[in-house]
Amino acid sequence: MSSERPTAEELRQGMTVEIVQEDTDIESTDQEPIHGEVGTIYGDDPAGPHVKLKSGIVGHVQSVAVDE
Numbered sequence: 001m002s003s004e005r006p007t008a009e010e011l012r013q014g015m016t017v018e019i020v021q022e023d024t025d026i027e028s029t030d031q032e033p034i035h036g037e038v039g040t041i042y043g044d045d046p047a048g049p050h051v052k053l054k055s056g057i058v059g060h061v062q063s064v065a066v067d068e
Helices: none
Strands: 016-021 034-043 050-053 058-064
Touching: 016 050
Parallel strands: none
Antiparallel strands: 016 034, 016 058, 034 050, 050 058
């Protein structure tokens, strides 16, 4: 995974990303990140790019998954 948060401009539909759900405290360490494919990109936000995954989960991108 990338150590830097991407911008909304760098994201594309279908990319696999790690997000923190919209209603979750992004500073919380007990929350498990969610992985999924980007469906809709809403724009940049101080908490990270705001997206909706193809699964329907909405949240803020923390990193982009790197193919290994």
